Amino acid sequence: MGSSAVVVGGGIGGLAAAIGLRLIGWQVTVIERAPVLDDAGAGISLHANGIRALDAIGVGEAVRAAAQPQYTGGTRTPGGGWLAHMDGAALERELGTPIVGIPRAALHRLLREALPPESLVIGAEVTSVDRSDPARVRVPLDDTVLDADLVVAADGINSRLRTQLFPGHPGPAYSGSTVLRAITEHPVDLRTDFALTWGQGAEFGHIAFTDGRAEWHAVLNSPADVRYPDPLAEMRRRFDDWHDPIPALLDATRPEAVLHHDINELATPLPTYSVGRIALLGDAAHGMTPNLGQGACQALEDAVTLAAVLATEPAVEVALTRYDTERRPRSQSVARAARQAGRMGQQLTHPLAIALRNTALRLAPSRASVRTILRHADWTPPQLS
Template sequence: MTQSSKPRRAVVVGGGIGGLTAAVALHQVGRQVTVLERAPSSAPVGSALSLAPNSLRALDVIGVGDEIRHLAAWQGPGGLRTPGGRRLSRSDAAAATERFGEPLVLLHRATLVDALTARLPRGAVLTNAPAALVDPGGTDRPARVTTPDGELTADLVVAADGIHSGIRRTLFPAHPGPVHAGFTTWRVVVPLPGVEFASHETWGRGRIWGTHPLKDGRVYAYAAAVAPAGLHAPDDERAELLRLFGDWHEPIPAVLAAVRPEDVLRHDVHHLARPLPAYHRGRVALVGDAAHAMPPNLGQGGNQAVEDAIVLAWHSDDLAAYTAARLPRTTAVARQAVRVARLNMMSNRAGIAVRNAAMAALSKAGPALFLRSFDGIADWRPPQRPYASVGTGKR
């Protein structure tokens, strides 16, 4: 990256993980950065997320990686189970770290958001600031963005405004946009004192559940089930989770007993089934879900957003190079996420039996075969060296 003698302006639309990572990376290479977040507060609404080795290495570039390794829970031994508790496979955290050079870690989104925001100048993040793209700009003019407080011009606009991105619709009006993936998800983060368990994911018939401990003593749990778009529980979402998962193996009933209705976040899953023709137009670049929304089943949505942000800062003077670097990779990852979602949400009994037998056989063959599906994903490395974090792989 080359720093300009005169700071050039970058406007980031969206204050989520991808937008904030892009803002920090651009600030560190000399851009004057403004983040426009439409929510009234910068406090993230959400739960936890997993960061894989690929995004940890990306965070090393902006000096955040080691802080996150320290604050996050490192995924320990766990595995895949059936609703009755039968073990289908075992996960080996040491084998994953040895294969990919880094662990898989879990943390609350707020932890990562706070770490990123702390590396931006005071006043760089503006909340309650919805934005719309007026002009994507070009070689002869800056891009223009409007807000309730007026218009901003920028040498670079980063569209990090999520799966229903208004900027994506402006840039690519002929694109069909996101489609429903056929299922919905629930997420909770709750304290669970006195209950000991290993991380696990449980696959049922058209339903899955995962439970993972966080470093602060709370538990992150997520669930998914085949459901039409727009469906909601007749009473509350905790009651819906009890109906769907209440008779599954421990610690699922214990988690549900600790959940209050207001703790549950429910979202239908949408994704971009058709890739965009490019991740840029004019002086505007798209990152994260705005560019390549994918089902969450591979756990790579946030990770790919972090990768996008680091690569964008590297190619901020050549957005065509950014598209060339990111579009093929993220398209391949998104397609793999769709395949995993179909495997997770399978409803056919005969197919489930074959699936479970295959997972058990892979596990018996050893962790190397089981981990091979993440080759080319978790072993990704950013195009530049770290600024501050060293990525030692040690606690």
């Protein structure tokens, strides 16, 4: 086709978009502002829609080989009682795959390996896009300018390009929750592949990996910007009387491995995901809370859909209008559902509300949790030609 694209942001969505665009014949440059690709982050769960998107761009099998299927787990109380069980085998029967867990670093590496090394430029920051030329867009890069037929803004929830395109938009908002997470230094004896535990305004969860290590995360109701002198010691204090294997997960963690981030979201939806020849993708378009585990999956859906519409529609602006029409309603619906899941889950603090929720979960049929996951994970990607 001879078309060229610049992808701003080398995260999961940006890399997947670059792979998809190359598959349909585009020349792609990915610009990542981080000077070193240290793949900071802990672990991630991928639902069937994310796996199917990865299949569509040819990296699904590699990700499956590096990931731990989540067949066992569910939701618990701090004392260890079960509120709901997750049936990974039932999900596999319905969708062809269970949920899988993988270190973010491994996923990033597999996505990068699907691209030629010269297509990734690191340590460079794009702060603006010049749209003065009606036929092309120009991306300032250090002392040079890259011309491109398409720019993909995949630069995260604090996207500078989104701010430029929508100066009146309020941008990301604090969700009211903060998250601490880490990967254990060594294997931990776990009885489940995945688990969430809900307390009063707090959640603790884990994801098992193939090498026996695990990711854990702790989500807390908190004012924004609160930080602890010793985050791991604070987690031990907060969760010292919660059930096993929570103490073991914390004991298997190096203090310097703990990451701490406030959870922000685009609470005010964008009016469109495309402006001229610029497409917004992933967190830059629909940053959401992690309560449904769908943030990365929705970014992967974006990437495949973007490549598919560009493969079938030669006019870029028309293709991006289709992209917006297909992606915005679904991704914004998932974002609303994730926000609501957090309010009914980890963020609840009133004892009566917690008791009512827990009773409802215990009384719900075993199929209910499967149906909840299917509502968002049952997505079929378009074909890339």
